Amino acid sequence: MGTDLPGPDAVSLSTILSPRVANLLGRVGIDTVGQLVVYSASDLTGMTQVGQLTIAEIITALAEHNRALAPDPTVASGATLVERHRALLEQQSKLLALLQRIAVHPRTPKTVRGDIDEVMGQLDTTLSLEQAALVARQHP
Incomplete structure (x- = not known):
């Protein structure tokens, strides 16, 4: 055992x-x-x-536990984790806004509207909003 x-x-x-x-x-x-x-x-x-x-x-x-922090970004390696996270939150926000525009458009079929409403209702953006607020406070 x-x-x-x-x-x-x-x-x-x-x-x-x-x-x-x-x-x-x-x-x-x-x-x-x-x-x-x-x-x-x-x-x-x-x-x-x-x-x-x-x-x-x-x-x-x-x-002491044979671990290390992630390497600091360089020009070659790209953005920091915070910068990548901020970009991801911006993309998520744009996608949600687009879905909302599609859902209210008069030519969008009712079934598609229902699907969008259902998906939007199931999304939990609480953690993302908390993370966005934290990033905004730390990196104005």
Whole structure:
């Protein structure tokens, strides 16, 4: 019978970081190593109260678990995670606006309107709106 130990990505940040840093990251929804390693140091330093000492603590703690932050973007690698997320939210907003325009157009068949209304009613954009607000506060 094997033990069900969590993988390295499931490790809670509260077990490897100081309470201040773990709480700071937790407030923006980063609670595990797996959630943290998708961010670069540039992404994190854009957050409120994250400076070089915080980054150093994070890098050290991740290294002790054979993990690392995502590489910082360069001209060759493209946009940061925050920039990519902002672009994705803008695309989502444009798509929703387009669907709404199609749904109210007089020549749109009623069945299509019903389908659009049903899909729009099932969409949960709460997290996306929260993330957009967070990005807006951190990167005006």
